[in-house]
Amino acid sequence: MNAPNVTGCSSDERFKEVIALIHGAKQQAIQAVNTRLIELYWQVGGYISRKIERAEWGDSVVSQLALHLAQTQPGLRGFTQRNLFRMRQFYEAYRNDEKVSALLTLLPWTHNLLILTQSKHPKEREFYLRLAIQERWSTRELERQFKAARFERCVTQPAKASAVLKQNHPSALDIFRDAYMVEFLDLPGTHAETDLHRGLMSRLKEFLIELGRDFTFVGSEFPLQVGGRDFALDLLFFHRGLNCLVAIELKVGRFEPEYLGKLNFYLEALDRNERKPHENAAIGVLLCASKEDEVVEYALNRSLSPALIAEYQVQLPDKKLLQAKLHEFYALNVAQAQED
Secondary structure, eight states, X not given: OOOOOTTSOOXXXXXHHHHHHXXXXXXXXXXXXXXXXXXXXHHHHHHHHHHHHTTSOOXXXXXXHHHHHHHXXXXXXXXXXHHHHHHHHHHHHHTXXXXXXXXXXXXXXXXXXXXXXXXXXXXXXHHHHHHHHHHTOOHHHHXXXXXXXXXXXXXXXXXXXXXXXXXXXXXXXXXXXXXXXXXXXXXXXXXXXXXXXXXXXXXXXXXXXXXXXXXXEEEEEEEEEETTEEEEEEEXXXXXXXXXXXXXXXXXXXXXXXXXXXXXXXXXXXXXXXXXXXXXXXXXXXXXXXXXXXXXXXXXXXXXXXXXXXXXXXXXXXXXXXXXXXXXXXXXXXXXXXXO
């Protein structure tokens, strides 16, 4: 017979603090091991780099080192010839940037290696390092972000936001984006709004990852009552960092200026009837299949609501085309700097 529960609490409730301590200690241990491992790879990479720079070693000596370690350190993993050269590349990529190098131990080696090999520019490496840490991406999700050209899109296609949003929530421009990838929905080229809505609800976890870590889901077809009439907001989220509700309206066609009026109406209803006293004003996002930038600019220019217009994309973008745009973007910035 089980002993009586004199506290009136379930076993899970009584022991949850102990379980939390155990999980916390395990996580700290894993992080400590990872930190030491990255530091070791950094030191080995630095040692090899200095030897080669002083012409004391050539590539053949690194190959001999890999063979020597395999023969004399049985069970030692990760020190193949290829990985030793990766360690050298790792060290040389970050050795002159203390601000960025301080981030390296916060990610596993697989993440660091993926960022190192996939990035083509120091700013791109820093971008993915910071986001991977902030969003706690898995290796699989990090790979997806590279395929989706997240860096190129953020640099060349900044979020389209109203002046009110830029003024009241300047940090929102680093949170919201011009386009969101929903290729995981497997939607056909022609689809209805109900297909998009249903797909996002069935793959909500993936959609939350795409939105960002601080977004939490509140409701679908969220009911709003105004003047005795009932309305339904497509999707409602809350952003912990911005401390506000985020309303998302879905449109399967191109953006039309009149859509903004309906979104503004929903934001007013949320602020009057749903917003808590300690929360900031709600933000609205119109998520459309396509948009024309000039039309968006005109529509947002006179808007008095904190709103954004963004696209959803059902297929991964042409990364080569975006990389070409990025190259043009940097070349134009250099030319302007020289003129100034």
